[in-house]
Amino acid sequence: MALLKQMLKSIREKNPNEPEFHQAVKEVHESILPVLKSHKDYVEARLFERICExxxxxxxxxxxxxxxxxxxxxxxxxxxxxxxxxxxxxxxxxxxxxxxxxxxxxxxxxxxxxxxxxxxxxxxxxxxxxxxxxxxxxxxxxxxxxxxxxxxxxxxxxxxxxxxxxxxxxxxxxxxxxxxxxxxxxxQGVLTGKGQDWGGSVLRPEATGYGLVHFAHFMLTEVDATLENKTCLVSGAGNVSQIAIEKLLQEGAKVVGFSDSSGFIHDPEGMTEDKLRFLKKIKSGQRKSISVFADNYKSAEFTPKGKKTIWSIPADCAFPCATQNELDENDAKTLQQNGLTLLAEGANMPCTPKAIDYLQASKVLYGPGKASNAGGVAVSGLEMTQNRMGRYWSKQDLEKELRTIMKAIHEKCLETIATHGLADLDYLNAANIGAFEKVAKAMNAQGTI
Structure with missing residues (x-):
């Protein structure tokens, strides 16, 4: 269809000098092309172009x-x-x-x-x-x-x-x-992430990191594995990274590396609850470089930012939680050659397109951010509900809700894989197609507005 071929080119021309936006649009466009080809009404209604605008x-x-x-x-x-x-x-x-x-x-x-x-x-x-x-x-x-x-x-x-x-x-x-x-x-509940004493929700600070680890857990169950005793890397040292490390420790994993904008830490002995408390103190409290962590623990080595990255450390599982395009094709190759079995994104679009292609081709379990890090916005949505109701829910209730939502996202991906005949455990295309179909149906029902 000529219109489908021109679609991506037209979006790029409309939005010049916006490489990050082009990258995100191209990924989804490639995933949903089969859906568009089988739904003439979606194409005639210009639904994808409307979502991009x-x-x-x-x-x-x-x-x-x-x-x-x-x-x-x-x-x-x-x-x-x-x-x-x-x-x-x-x-x-x-x-x-x-x-x-x-x-x-x-x-x-x-x-x-x-x-x-x-x-x-x-x-x-x-x-x-x-x-x-x-x-x-x-x-x-x-x-x-x-x-x-x-x-x-x-x-x-x-x-x-x-x-x-x-x-x-x-x-x-x-x-x-x-x-x-x-x-x-x-x-009114105009913002989420508020303090718990003034309209905020329990579990909101932990939601993205917890949800990320929940999703990784569900991915591993599909290959009869668990996070227990898995060697893990978590890039970043902010809230998402800290909480992901916390949850990984609860799951019995061994976290041997983390990073910030100044470089990365390799600690072969692995993180402990005491070490994590110290990390939270220097990053969230004192706002210092993680180099201070290596000064305090002899088992940890700090490598300043340069040619070498955190992804040079051998690991079973990787969780990029810092920023967009932080992990490139060379990093993906190094990780896979060092025995990587799973990568789940805690940040938004942290892997370059070539890195994703390599991971997919090498059969590494790959969890795209729009699925794996959705826990944060999920609990934000639950905070909105609490604000409208004028009440607070318990941590126990919210932990149950978060796990249920992450499990439902995982099951939606598996359902989409089966329905559309995608490759086994192709979470990337499943997440893009499943989400697009939901938004497209809603937009179609609401008319051309």
């Missing part, structure tokens, strides 16, 4: 004053990608690398991730090219308040519900929520 992109100036009294200027964004299944839902990222391409790719990925959860969630993403690192609490507060001075016009509990992402934790969510409440004079 944000419903709204908001870009705005953010002016704030630093501790020296100097005015600083940043750029803020909110990409409201798709509302076919519910209000826009997705995180905020505060990082110097933030631009429209990155946020559009993240919002696009969010469409499919949110659909897989089974919850009534649309998709969005936002943030700013602001770097919280090295800033005082006062500077972060003033920036967050300035960001919200514009963004409050475009968000709300039934419209768009942002959450945290890189550079946006509970501190930033608190300042953003306080500003919104002051401006609107309303206490």
């Amino acid at each position: 944000p419903e709204r992109v908001i870009s705005f100036r953010v002016c704030w004053t630093d501790d020296q009294g100097k005015v600083q200027v940043n750029r803020g964004y909110r990409v409201q990608m798709n509302s076919a299944l519910g209000p826009y839902k997705g995180g905020l990222r505060f990082h110097p690398s933030v631009n429209q391409s990155i946020l559009k790719f993240l919002a696009f990925e969010q469409v499919f991730k949110n659909a897989l959860t089974g919850l009534p969630l649309g998709a969005g993403k936002g943030g700013a090219d602001f770097d919280p690192k090295g800033k005082s609490d006062g500077e972060v507060m003033r920036f967050c308040q300035a960001w919200m001075m514009e963004a409050y016009r475009h968000i709300g509990q039934f419209t768009d519900v942002p959450a945290g992402d890189i550079g946006v934790g509970e501190r930033e969510i608190g300042y953003l929520f306080g500003a919104y409440k002051k401006i609107r004079n309303e206490f």
Whole structure:
């Protein structure tokens, strides 16, 4: 079909100089081509192109004053990608690398991730090219308040519900929520990831990391294996990485490596609960480099950022939890040659396309982020429900709900593999096709809007 051949080219031409967005779109396009070929109505309704076109992109100036009294200027964004299944839902990222391409790719990925959860969630993403690192609490507060001075016009509990992402934790969510409440004079669930004393949910900080390990567990059950005694690598040292390590230890796995922007740690003896507490202290509390970890534990070796990466360490399982395109084809080859059996993504699009192709071809179990790291947005959705009901659920209830949702995502992938005749345990194409079909049906039912 000529239209299908021109589809990807047209999207690229419409969105020039946006490589991350192009990468995300190309992956899904390749997965769903067989579906489009068998559904003429989807093609005629231009559903894929409509999913690729944000419903709204908001870009705005953010002016704030630093501790020296100097005015600083940043750029803020909110990409409201798709509302076919519910209000826009997705995180905020505060990082110097933030631009429209990155946020559009993240919002696009969010469409499919949110659909897989089974919850009534649309998709969005936002943030700013602001770097919280090295800033005082006062500077972060003033920036967050300035960001919200514009963004409050475009968000709300039934419209768009942002959450945290890189550079946006509970501190930033608190300042953003306080500003919104002051401006609107309303206490509503406009943000998720809030503190548990003021509208937040238990388990939300742990949700992405726990969900990631749950999904890896379900993947391994398909090959009659478990995480117990598996040697694991977890890139990153932020919240998702820390919690993934915590859950892996609970499952009996041995975590021998983790990283941050300064380099990586190799600890052949493996992480322990005491070591994890120290890692949380230096990263979440003191905001120091992980090199301090090696200073404190003789078994650990720190390698500064350079040619060598964390993926050079032999391991059974890998969990990239840092950022997009952190793991390339050479890393994938090294991991596979060193005995890798499973890779599940904790970050969004952390593997390059060539790395994914290599992993798929080498029969490594590959869990794409839109399925494996959906636990965070799932519990965010449950936080929204609690806010609307005006009540809190127990940790026990939420742990049960999270595991149920991750199991349902896994089962949806297996069902899609069987229905569409995909290769055995092809989670990548299954996640893309299963999510696309759900969003496409909703958009079709709602008409051309």
